[in-house]
Amino acid sequence: MSNSNQRPLNVGLVGGSSGFIAKAHQRAIFMDGTRRVTAGALSSNSEKAMASASEWPYPIVGYESFDAMLEGELEKSAGERIDYVLILTPNHAHFEPARKFIEAGIPVFCEKPLTLSLQESETLSAIVKEKEIPFCVAHTYLGHWTTRLARHVVQSGLLGDIRWVDVSYLQSWMAVRSRNPDFAKTAWRLDPAKSGPSNCGGDIGTHALMQLRYITGLEVKALSAHLESLVKIEGFEADQLDDHFTAYCQLDNGGRALVRATQIAIGHKNDLRIEVNGALGSLKWAQEESEKLVINLIDQPERIHWRGGIHANDGFFQNLPEELMDEPTTPWGHAEGFHDAFARLHRCFESDVRAYQSGTYNGTDGSKYATVDDGVTGLRFIEKAVESNRNGHAWVEL
Ligand SMILES: NC(=O)c1ccc[n+]([C@@H]2O[C@H](COP(=O)([O-])OP(=O)(O)OC[C@H]3O[C@@H](n4cnc5c(N)ncnc54)[C@H](O)[C@@H]3O)[C@@H](O)[C@H]2O)c1
Numbered sequence: 001m002s003n004s005n006q007r008p009l010n011v012g013l014v015g016g017s018s019g020f021i022a023k024a025h026q027r028a029i030f031m032d033g034t035r036r037v038t039a040g041a042l043s044s045n046s047e048k049a050m051a052s053a054s055e056w057p058y059p060i061v062g063y064e065s066f067d068a069m070l071e072g073e074l075e076k077s078a079g080e081r082i083d084y085v086l087i088l089t090p091n092h093a094h095f096e097p098a099r100k101f102i103e104a105g106i107p108v109f110c111e112k113p114l115t116l117s118l119q120e121s122e123t124l125s126a127i128v129k130e131k132e133i134p135f136c137v138a139h140t141y142l143g144h145w146t147t148r149l150a151r152h153v154v155q156s157g158l159l160g161d162i163r164w165v166d167v168s169y170l171q172s173w174m175a176v177r178s179r180n181p182d183f184a185k186t187a188w189r190l191d192p193a194k195s196g197p198s199n200c201g202g203d204i205g206t207h208a209l210m211q212l213r214y215i216t217g218l219e220v221k222a223l224s225a226h227l228e229s230l231v232k233i234e235g236f237e238a239d240q241l242d243d244h245f246t247a248y249c250q251l252d253n254g255g256r257a258l259v260r261a262t263q264i265a266i267g268h269k270n271d272l273r274i275e276v277n278g279a280l281g282s283l284k285w286a287q288e289e290s291e292k293l294v295i296n297l298i299d300q301p302e303r304i305h306w307r308g309g310i311h312a313n314d315g316f317f318q319n320l321p322e323e324l325m326d327e328p329t330t331p332w333g334h335a336e337g338f339h340d341a342f343a344r345l346h347r348c349f350e351s352d353v354r355a356y357q358s359g360t361y362n363g364t365d366g367s368k369y370a371t372v373d374d375g376v377t378g379l380r381f382i383e384k385a386v387e388s389n390r391n392g393h394a395w396v397e398l
Contacts, residue, residue: 028342114375143341159278308332
């Protein structure tokens with residue numbers, strides 16, 4: 001972690017002029033005072049990019065394109081130039097900037113899904129390994145303190161062998177927003193050329209998959225999937241991507257999982273939830289109530305554990321990792337949420353970027369944030385789900 005003798009890290013943005021996600025990242029970047037946004041190529045439209053940069057809440061260097069940003073920043077001395085780049089563009093515009101910045105030796109924090117295709121993701125992964133450079137995929141929900149606690153609970157064996165995982169991400173925006181006149185702004189998500197082989201599976205199914213893999217440490221070995229378009233949009237017809245995604249999965253320990261995502265469930269907002277069932281007990285976590293973790297052990301009353309109320313010596317949780325207990329959090333009752341989760345990812349990434357700059361970076365084990373290989377796994381999952389759907393929902397191995 002950083003200390004007061006260290007200058008704040010400089011972050012450059014690619015994209016971000018229109019999406020809410022840029023504002024969420026901006027707050028998370030600033031949260032510790034050890035990182036700040038200093039540059040941006042904020043739009044694919046060069047005029048808009050410059051105008052948006054000039055409207056940024058504090059002075060940043062605006063660039064007309066990410067190529068111009070790379071060139072301009074490389075001309076600066078270390079310490080002045082950006083220390084890492086954050087890619088916030090639609091999915092089809094992740095690969096090129098990510099590749100170019102990594103090749104130039106600048107660490108990359110990239111929105112999900114990692115790329116448009118598995119092949120692109122594998123290419124990025126190979127370059128990241130060759131360059132031995134930090135790379136993060138923005139799977140936001142790994143940053144919740146309670147997600148990290150859930151990972152410890154499951155992987156410490158408290159629930160016994162995992163038999164069944166039910167993970168779902170339910171939203172309503174396709175049903176709700178498709179009726180609004182500004183829907184065109186969002187419509188890129190339904191277009192395979194901009195979104196990839198799946199809209200709903202790629203956009204939020206990959207979050208659900210990542211939550212499953214991160215908490216349980218298990219991998220999907222085979223799947224049988226359904227990808228459906230339940231809200232029909234005029235002008236898309238045959239090409240319209242899915243808004244409803246269901247994959248029944250075999251896990252590599254012999255267990256089973258259901259990975260579901262939908263964008264048509266009116267009443268659901270960002271309803272990501274997971275239930276992990278083991279031989280000795282179960283655990284439930286939901287992002288809209290992310291201050292708590294619910295644990296049921298056989299023949300014991302249900303336990304609701306609140307972030308902030310968990311102590312290393314409370315006799316229930318065994319061997320709570322020091323680094324988890326040392327994480328900066330607010331006292332319980334002062335709720336943490338989405339921005340805190342993002343900030344935790346940026347904080348961990350900052351630490352790796354500083355190590356990289358001082359020559360002590362040894363790679364990441366995926367315990368702090370999603371890695372480039374997690375991004376590859378997400379794309380493989382999606383491509384195999386599409387294959388299964390195309391072949392009558394047949395079982396497909398990953
Ligand atoms: N982690 C999360 O929780 C989360 C949430 C929402 C969106 N996302 C991801 O963020 C990404 C962006 O989604 P969005 O909804 O904000 O999209 P958006 O369409 O609202 O915004 C994308 C921005 O990228 C800009 N852009 C496009 N091409 C560019 C280029 N070549 N150079 C510079 N800027 C360019 C656009 O001008 C726009 O400002 C997607 O990959 C999406 O999956 C992640």
